[in-house]
Amino acid sequence: MKSVKQIDVKRGITVAQLIEEMEASGVLGAGKIGKAARLVADMFKDPDYTVFLTLAGALVPGGLRNIIAELIKKEHVNVVVTTGANMVHDLVEAIGFRHMVGTFKAEDFGRIRVTKLPPCIRQLLAKVQAGENLPHSGRFALTAFLHALGMSPEEILHMFSTSPDFDESKTRYQIEHITGKISGTEYTPPECSTMKSYGICFGEDNLCKKEWMTHPLKYYRIKDRSPKRKGKVEGKEKEDF
Numbered sequence: 001m002k003s004v005k006q007i008d009v010k011r012g013i014t015v016a017q018l019i020e021e022m023e024a025s026g027v028l029g030a031g032k033i034g035k036a037a038r039l040v041a042d043m044f045k046d047p048d049y050t051v052f053l054t055l056a057g058a059l060v061p062g063g064l065r066n067i068i069a070e071l072i073k074k075e076h077v078n079v080v081v082t083t084g085a086n087m088v089h090d091l092v093e094a095i096g097f098r099h100m101v102g103t104f105k106a107e108d109f110g111r112i113r114v115t116k117l118p119p120c121i122r123q124l125l126a127k128v129q130a131g132e133n134l135p136h137s138g139r140f141a142l143t144a145f146l147h148a149l150g151m152s153p154e155e156i157l158h159m160f161s162t163s164p165d166f167d168e169s170k171t172r173y174q175i176e177h178i179t180g181k182i183s184g185t186e187y188t189p190p191e192c193s194t195m196k197s198y199g200i201c202f203g204e205d206n207l208c209k210k211e212w213m214t215h216p217l218k219y220y221r222i223k224d225r226s227p228k229r230k231g232k233v234e235g236k237e238k239e240d241f
């Protein structure tokens with residue numbers, strides 16, 4: 001066994017020198033980046049290599065379009081294997097549209113309808129309305145979710161007022177902290193994986209079971225945009241908040 005070489009970062013260090021330091025450490029992510037960089041350098045140097053570039057994931061929306069284009073233009077890659085989504089994302093930019101930086105804070109949700117809520121939020125809401133105290137994680141998730149849908153801090157406070165342990169000043173403080181009024185940070189609702197780890201996912205329906213279902217707000221957005229469901233929901237005004 002050999003000891004781990006500690007990485008030295010000095011003023012003015014170049015990217016190449018930093019990669020060399022990482023490679024010399026030989027361990028964990030730094031070591032792997034060093035090996036990967038060496039492999040890529042060897043591939044680009046050797047004219048006999050056939051370099052396949054495989055693309056998956058939101059690369060163009062992630063800002064890598066120019067880098068991929070340069071790799072192709074400079075013939076650093078011979079073959080590109082890509083998902084269709086990457087082609088579409090590239091075409092979108094090529095015809096002059098742009099991908100935008102978005103947030104889960106949606107101004108266009110309109111009126112909140114219970115029938116569009118994901119099971120987790122519906123359950124949390126039902127518990128509050130049934131006079132049950134929620135765990136802290138549940139209060140946080142419910143507050144952040146309803147705030148993201150446009151519910152005001154006062155409305156959220158009113159919603160929690162039926163909880164047995166309701167303390168107006170404490171609850172107001174927590175809501176104003178989560179919604180950014182006093183903290184300066186608007187907290188986004190937790191992702192599905194976090195909800196599961198908190199134990200507040202509360203059973204999953206078919207939409208929840210989709211591989212790409214990663215966030216309760218995504219669930220709401222999809223239900224909101226489904227014309228079939230929309231038609232059904234619009235007849236149920238009594239289910240509005």
Ligand code: SF4
Pocket residue numbers: 118119120121191192193195196200201202203204205208209213214215216219
């Ligand atoms: S999978 Fe996600 S959206 Fe569905 S109930 Fe669980 S946390 Fe909510």
